[in-house]
Every structure is written in structure tokens, then in C-alpha cells.
Amino acid sequence: xxxxxxxxxxxxxxxxxxxxxxxxxxxxxxxxxxxxxxxxxxxxxxxxxxxxxxxxxxxxxxxxxxxxxxxxxxxxxxxxxxxxxxxxxxxxxxxxxxxxxxxxxxxxxxxxxx
Amino acid sequence: xxxxxxxxxxxxxxxxxxxxxxxxxxxxxxxxxxxxxxxxxxxxxxxxxxxxxxxxxxxxxxxxxxxxxxxxxxxxxxxxxxxxxxxxxxxxxxxxxxxxxxxxxxxxxxxxxxxxxxxx
Numbered sequence: 001x002x003x004x005x006x007x008x009x010x011x012x013x014x015x016x017x018x019x020x021x022x023x024x025x026x027x028x029x030x031x032x033x034x035x036x037x038x039x040x041x042x043x044x045x046x047x048x049x050x051x052x053x054x055x056x057x058x059x060x061x062x063x064x065x066x067x068x069x070x071x072x073x074x075x076x077x078x079x080x081x082x083x084x085x086x087x088x089x090x091x092x093x094x095x096x097x098x099x100x101x102x103x104x105x106x107x108x109x110x111x112x113x114x
Numbered sequence: 115x116x117x118x119x120x121x122x123x124x125x126x127x128x129x130x131x132x133x134x135x136x137x138x139x140x141x142x143x144x145x146x147x148x149x150x151x152x153x154x155x156x157x158x159x160x161x162x163x164x165x166x167x168x169x170x171x172x173x174x175x176x177x178x179x180x181x182x183x184x185x186x187x188x189x190x191x192x193x194x195x196x197x198x199x200x201x202x203x204x205x206x207x208x209x210x211x212x213x214x215x216x217x218x219x220x221x222x223x224x225x226x227x228x229x230x231x232x233x234x
Contacts, residue, residue, distance in 0.1 A: 004156075032220065042227070043225040043226060043228055046223075046224075092221065100162055100169065101147065101159045101162055101170060102159070102223055103159065104158070105156050106156045
């Protein structure tokens with residue numbers, strides 16, 4: 001079992017729709033969760049960070065965390081063609097086992113069609 | 115530009131040759147990470163430093179890989195006796211340790227543009 005799992009996609013949505021990206025993780029000690037966006041040929045850039053159960057909203061993006069289910073998701077409202085990219089979920093362990101590193105999933109490719 | 119910089123951006127080498135990549139982190143960041151990414155995969159952790167100390171090295175990393183951060187600033191990643199399977203994008207990232215710094219700090223990683231290695 002991979003530590004962080006994502007559906008590789010591609011996930012295709014029409015412009016203006018809501019895109020829902022999902023991620024599960026295996027380590028119950030994980031305490032920090034990150035969503036990075038990576039355009040083709042570019043490096044990852046952070047778009048959302050969450051550490052508490054529930055929802056966190058930033059503009060068109062909402063991150064949702066459910067630690068009991070070991071599940072984190074990213075919703076993109078009013079999807080735009082410029083949102084077409086690979087979205088990487090990453091987790092970091094916390095507490096005494098915090099090693100500092102982020103463990104990444106394989107990423108979900110999102111295609112937003114005009 | 116005050117971001118993470120990597121050099122060279124592209125390297126083509128023949129199997130068996132040694133290659134070295136350099137990473138200059140964001141100046142106030144005390145942590146520096148190396149990741150490897152192949153097509154269709156997420157970044158795979160290789161190693162990371164806090165200041166000059168190498169705190170963790172992936173068990174997947176063979177003895178042909180070595181990384182240094184001698185003065186706690188820039189870092190180098192050397193691959194000896196390269197193999198075709200080493201072909202990948204090598205990403206460097208830096209961060210503050212969580213909780214450090216004057217502003218709220220999530221410990222997020224800031225990535226450089228990467229060094230692409232092609233082994234023929």
C-alpha cells in the first residue's frame with residue numbers, strides 16, 4: 001500500500017464546473033496536508049495547506065480533511081482551463097515522529113475543457 | 115530572483131559517468147530537500163538537511179547517490195556511475211522548519227525548477 005494514494009486520472013471537467021480531487025493516506029500519524037499544483041514541465045507550487053479536520057477555503061479552492069477516514073480532498077469551483085494541471089497531495093507526519101519530509105502521491109491530472 | 119535555484123537545468127550524460135547537481139535554497143530557509151520525479155509520478159523523497167546536518171536519507175537511495183550541504187547553504191547531489199534508470203527530474207526544495215520564522219509557517223516546501231537528467 002502506498003503511503004499517499006491518488007487517482008492518476010485524467011479527470012476531465014467542463015469549464016465552470018466543480019472539480020473534486022481525492023487523496024487517501026495510510027499513516028495515522030500524519031498531521032499536515034498539502035495540495036500542490038504542477039503544470040507540465042514546471043515545478044510544484046503550493047495551493048492549499050490544511051491540518052485541522054473540516055474545510056478550509058481560499059478563493060475558488062476548498063481543502064477538506066477527515067483524519068478518521070484518512071482522507072483529504074481538494075475542490076476547485078468554477079474551474080478554468082488555466083486550472084488544467086497535475087494536482088499533488090502531500091502529507092507530513094507530526095509529533096515526535098515528525099521527520100520534516102513531505103510524502104507525495106502520484107498526482108491527479110485535471111483537464112478543464114472550454 | 116530570491117527563489118530556489120538549481121543548476122544545471124538539463125544534463126545529458128552517458129551511462130557510467132558521474133553527475134553533480136547544485137541547489138541554492140531561499141536564503142533564510144534552514145531545511146533543504148532533494149526529490150526525484152519521473153513522468154507520471156509524484157516527487158519521490160531522496161534526502162533532506164537541516165542546516166548542514168543530513169537528517170534523513172531514503173532507503174531507496176543507492177550508495178551511488180550522495181548529497182552534501184557543507185556550510186548549511188547550498189547543496190550538491192552527486193550520482194556516481196549513472197544508469198539509465200537514473201533518468202529523471204531532480205527537484206530541490208527548501209523550507210523553514212515548522213514553527214520557525216517571524217510569520218506563520220506551515221513548513222511548506224518551495225521547489226526549484228529542477229534539474230533534468232538524461233542518461234544515454
